Amino acid sequence: MKVQDLEFKKFITAPAISEKVKTLANQLNHDYKDKTPIFLPILNGSFMFASDLLKEVKVPCRVSFVKTSSYTGTSSTGQLKTLIGHDESLFNQHIIIIEDIVDTGLTLEKIIEELRGLGAKSVEAVTLLRKKTAREKKVDVKYVGFELDNEFVLGYGMDYDGLGRNIKDLYKQAQKSTDLPSKN
16 A cells, blocks of 8 residues: 555554454553543544553543654654643542554653653553554553554554554554565
């Protein structure tokens, strides 16, 4: 599939995503059975994951959205834009951040720092994807859907310059012919 100037190939299907989302929700339901957590989905990328995940969460909970970004094109800028959201008191609350993908960990580290500063009782994160490499920060993510290499991902809420968020499967950038290993 081509999006603007880049080629992408499917690597995780919608049914596989759905099964993983149910597994993560079951873990959250177990761990928070006697609590009322506040879920903080990180917009825009996590909107599909958050919607599907929260439909499977059976514990009483609240939801408040947060928006931030460190991406331009296919790479992290390393600079967070303005953090907007959490319009209620988070003091003494159990917070679960919902992320689409943990890449460098920069966004997640910043949000966790801020939430702890606001006096949250506990802060955990659930992410659909976590990159094995290219993580600058050592941020602990308790609930992880899929691990992946340092690849650029599109679909299921994630975009390439605003395009592709509506695709139900996950795609990764196809290797350019100059990037392919030699056959020596």
